[in-house]
Amino acid sequence: MDFDLSAAQKKRYAEILRESGTRLGEHRPDGDPDAVRRGFRTAAGIGVTGLCLPEEFGGGGLGALDTALGLEAFGRGCPDTGLAFGVAAHLLACAVPVRDFATDDVRGPLLKGLASGELIAANAMTEDEAGSDIGRLGVTARPVSDGYLLNGEKSWASNAPVAGLVVTYACTAPELGFLGLSAFAVPGDLPGVSFGPPLRKMGLTNCLAGRVTFTDCHVPRRYLLGAEGQGSGIFQHSMAWERAALFGVYLGLMERQLAQCVEHAGRRRQFGRRIGEFQAVSHRMAVMKQRLESGRLLLYRACWLLDEGREDKSAIALAKATVSEAAVANGLDAMQLFGGLGYLADSGVEEQLRDSLPARVFSGTTEIQREIVAKELGL
Amino acid sequence: MAQDEITERISAFIRDRFLDGDPQGELEETTPLLELGVLNSLNTVLLLAHIREELGVAVPSLRINPSDLKNVRSITAMVRELQHSAV
The missing domain is CATH 1.20.140.10 (Butyryl-CoA Dehydrogenase, subunit A, domain 3)
Structure with a gap:
C-alpha cells in the first residue's frame, strides 16, 4: 500500500492550484450568467472541464482518482465554489455518460465542446415528485419515427440557465418501474426545450440552477445514451463518478x-x-x-x-x-x-x-x- | 451451483425480505418484479449485495436493466452467466 502521490500527480495538482488561484482567486460570485460562462472558459484553460475526457477530444484522459485530485486543487485555488461545483457536475454527471454511452454520431463533437467549456451541460434528473426515489419519473419519452418525443418538467438542473446540452432521464416503459428509464443528451436549442430563470438559493451562487421543460420535444435517436431502458444503469454510473470525484x-x-x-x-x-x-x-x-x-x-x-x-x-x-x-x-x-x-x-x-x-x-x-x-x- | 438451487435461493430471499414471507405463496419464477414494484432502486442494492455475498457473483451496474431483473428466472439466468464468465 502506497499513500504517496506520484511525481506526475503532484505536479498536475500544483499547476491546477497555482493557475486557479492566479486566474480565479479573487473571483467574487454574483450569479451573472455571462460571468459563469467566462468562468467555464477559464476552467477549461486550466484543463478542469475535461479532466476525465479522452485526450483526442481535448480532455485530460484521466481516471477517477486523478480527476478528483484535479478538482481538489481547483476547489482549493478557486474560492468560487459554485463555479467549481458547476464545472464538476458538468464533467461528472454529464460528460461522463456522454463519454461512455453516446452514439458514435454525436459523441466526438459533444465531448469536444464539453472539454473546451464552450458547451456547458446540465444534468436534469430531479422532478417535483421524484427526488431520492427515481422510480416514478413524470417526464416521458415516447418512441416516434427516428427518435423520441419528450414531455414533462425537471424541477432542478444545475447549470441549466447557461446550458447548451441537457443530460436527462425519461420514462420509456412505466411498467418496468425504476428500470423503465432511458437517458438522453438533449441539445438545448432543440425546439420544445425551455429553461426557467435561475432559481434563488442559499449558496453555490455561480452554479446557476433552473427548471427544464420539454414540450413535444422531438429528440433524434442519435441523442439516446446507451440502449432504451438503460437509463437507470447510466444514471447510477454517472452518480458513481459524481459521488466519488466531485x-x-x-x-x-x-x-x-x-x-x-x-x-x-x-x-x-x-x-x-x-x-x-x-x-x-x-x-x-x-x-x-x-x-x-x-x-x-x-x-x-x-x-x-x-x-x-x-x-x-x-x-x-x-x-x-x-x-x-x-x-x-x-x-x-x-x-x-x-x-x-x-x-x-x-x-x-x-x-x-x-x-x-x-x-x-x-x-x-x-x-x-x-x-x-x-x-x-x-x- | 445448479440452476434450481440458485432459483430457490433468490426466491427465498425475495420472499423473506420483500414479500413478508409471501404467506400466500404467490411468487413464481415469472412474477414481474419491476412491474409490481417488488424491486425498487434500494431493494435492488440489497438483492445484489445478497447475490454477491451468498452466491459469490458481482453484478456490474450495467446489468441492472429490465431484461436481466424482470423476474426470478431472468435473474437466475444472469447469475448463471456471470458465474460461468468468471471461471
Missing part, C-alpha cells in the same frame, strides 16, 4: 478554509496571547483536520476502486457522506473560530458554510448514502 472540490475548500483558520488563530490575540494557544481553539482545528483527512482517505480509495473497475457502492457512499458532513461541520467550526468577522460576508467564511450545506443533499442525501451502506451490509 467531492474533491470540497476537500479543496476544506484545505483552504483550514489554512485560513490556522493563519487567523496564529495572528489574532486576546487576553494577551494568540487565540491558537487556547485549547478550545486549537482542539477545534485538530478535529477539523481529522474530518478533512478521514474524508480524503475515503474519497481517494473510492476513486481508486472505481479506477480498478471494482464497483463498490458502499465505499463511494461512505466517501460522499463523510466529505459532505465534514464540510458542513468544518464550516460551522470556521464560523465560530472567526467569530463576528466570519459572520461578515466579505470574510468569505459564511459563504463557505452556505456553499457546503447543499453537499449533504445533492448527488443523493446523506440519509440515502447511509441506506446504501446499510443495504450493502445486508440489512
Whole structure:
C-alpha cells in the first residue's frame, strides 16, 4: 500500500492550484450568467472541464482518482465554489455518460465542446415528485419515427440557465418501474426545450440552477445514451463518478478554509496571547483536520476502486457522506473560530458554510448514502 | 451451483425480505418484479449485495436493466452467466 502521490500527480495538482488561484482567486460570485460562462472558459484553460475526457477530444484522459485530485486543487485555488461545483457536475454527471454511452454520431463533437467549456451541460434528473426515489419519473419519452418525443418538467438542473446540452432521464416503459428509464443528451436549442430563470438559493451562487421543460420535444435517436431502458444503469454510473470525484472540490475548500483558520488563530490575540494557544481553539482545528483527512482517505480509495473497475457502492457512499458532513461541520467550526468577522460576508467564511450545506443533499442525501451502506451490509 | 438451487435461493430471499414471507405463496419464477414494484432502486442494492455475498457473483451496474431483473428466472439466468464468465 502506497499513500504517496506520484511525481506526475503532484505536479498536475500544483499547476491546477497555482493557475486557479492566479486566474480565479479573487473571483467574487454574483450569479451573472455571462460571468459563469467566462468562468467555464477559464476552467477549461486550466484543463478542469475535461479532466476525465479522452485526450483526442481535448480532455485530460484521466481516471477517477486523478480527476478528483484535479478538482481538489481547483476547489482549493478557486474560492468560487459554485463555479467549481458547476464545472464538476458538468464533467461528472454529464460528460461522463456522454463519454461512455453516446452514439458514435454525436459523441466526438459533444465531448469536444464539453472539454473546451464552450458547451456547458446540465444534468436534469430531479422532478417535483421524484427526488431520492427515481422510480416514478413524470417526464416521458415516447418512441416516434427516428427518435423520441419528450414531455414533462425537471424541477432542478444545475447549470441549466447557461446550458447548451441537457443530460436527462425519461420514462420509456412505466411498467418496468425504476428500470423503465432511458437517458438522453438533449441539445438545448432543440425546439420544445425551455429553461426557467435561475432559481434563488442559499449558496453555490455561480452554479446557476433552473427548471427544464420539454414540450413535444422531438429528440433524434442519435441523442439516446446507451440502449432504451438503460437509463437507470447510466444514471447510477454517472452518480458513481459524481459521488466519488466531485467531492474533491470540497476537500479543496476544506484545505483552504483550514489554512485560513490556522493563519487567523496564529495572528489574532486576546487576553494577551494568540487565540491558537487556547485549547478550545486549537482542539477545534485538530478535529477539523481529522474530518478533512478521514474524508480524503475515503474519497481517494473510492476513486481508486472505481479506477480498478471494482464497483463498490458502499465505499463511494461512505466517501460522499463523510466529505459532505465534514464540510458542513468544518464550516460551522470556521464560523465560530472567526467569530463576528466570519459572520461578515466579505470574510468569505459564511459563504463557505452556505456553499457546503447543499453537499449533504445533492448527488443523493446523506440519509440515502447511509441506506446504501446499510443495504450493502445486508440489512 | 445448479440452476434450481440458485432459483430457490433468490426466491427465498425475495420472499423473506420483500414479500413478508409471501404467506400466500404467490411468487413464481415469472412474477414481474419491476412491474409490481417488488424491486425498487434500494431493494435492488440489497438483492445484489445478497447475490454477491451468498452466491459469490458481482453484478456490474450495467446489468441492472429490465431484461436481466424482470423476474426470478431472468435473474437466475444472469447469475448463471456471470458465474460461468468468471471461471
